[in-house]
Amino acid sequence: MLQSQLFAKIKKTAPKEAEFISHKYLLRGDFIEQSFSGVYRLLPLGFKVFKKIEDIIREEMLNLGAQELYLPVLQNKNLWLETNRWQTFDPPLFKLKDRHQKETALGPTHEEEITDTFRKRIKSYQDLPLYLFQIQNKFRNEMRATGGLFRTREFIMKDLYSFHTDERDLADFYEKVKKAYFRIYQRCGLNPLCVEASSGTIGGDFSHEFMVLSPVGEDKILVCKKCKSAANVEKIGSIKNCRKCKSALEEKSCIEIGHIFNLGTKYSKIMKAEYLDKSGKAKPAIMGCYGIGLQRLMAAVVETNCDKSGIIWPKEVAPFAIHLIQIGDDQNVRKVAEKIYQDLQKSGKEVLYDDREKSPGEKFAEADLIGIPLRMVVSPRTLAEDSVEIKKREESQIKLVKINQIKNYVE
């Protein structure tokens, strides 16, 4: 991609209402743009990152043996009446009326939908276990949107639902999902804690949240200094000592980047989502559900992968792999840079080529801000050595590399 063509206006300052570092950098880098309160646009740069995150999540879900589907955003009110959540989930249910004055809602989560489609076709224990997921827009009529991408009224969520014949099988799968979640976060450059959580209006027997430690997080957890077990304050209240080993607890702020629930039979009982067991007896399926909010994850990645100059994207979620920067308006520099750009692209690299006529300082500052992992500089100075300069975003060290050796440095 030529940077002169990129639909992005990188800014020197952020508007004053942006308080969080992730919000500031994502706005300044023109990754995102606010439309109105709690609603954000993903601009090309931000959408590229979003897609990388989405691909990682999809890959890990498919590896679990889950099948991807798509459930409607417009919700069938009758299903929500069945579970009584038409009342109990409001707020944050986004209700509206169609032109015949019939009520509907925008989907904030999809237990009703998935359970309905499950009960219409699953008859036998032989069809279980079953894992289904989707990656799709959710709408929540929040009391208040906060902190840029951290709490928005529309966002995209990966929601996975599992159906089992017994608790044991669910427990096994629940652990597998935990592992898959840790892989997802690791690939996104995050190192979260898995903590016991309160299940809220989703309900169920128990749940776990994935938490990234951050001073700007709106959640509080208590972590045991000794046995490292942790729980959300919402779940256990403000207790002083660990319930397992009695050691002192430490309170920490964090950002919730995932929540998984053991739903038990909460939805299957009430909606009669039953299968026949080996003896031909009808039983409610045991269910689990597992969610990750993608934009919030993206903001959390920025929040914990940055320095004073800007974002430092982890390799797998970076919008581009290489930021090629040409300095000076020298014909030869332009020619060589163009050639390197073409060659890197041919070798399958995603390259952002800064072909603009701007001052070097401005180009470097913008490059640091948007945080592409590898920076490659071509200038009269480097060409005198038949070389380019290569610098990793997270390091300060600069390497001079011969042009015909470049491929050894970009893997």
Added chain:
RNA sequence: CGGGGUGUAGUGCAAUGGCAGCACGAGUCCUUUGGGAGGAUUUAAUCUGGGUUCAAAUCCCAGCACCCCGACCA
């Protein structure tokens, strides 16, 4: 939903009730080219509707929008 705050150019800020200005940005041209360069020139704003007043960005009322705290919540 309760409380608080703020609305002036794309962004950040000024303007005692009396000519709406500055900086940055953006556009054009020239010069410049290793950490946000210089000059010339152009561009662009008082949230909306009422009221008070000779005169309103400024005071009053209503509305709208955004932000923050709380409650609520993946």
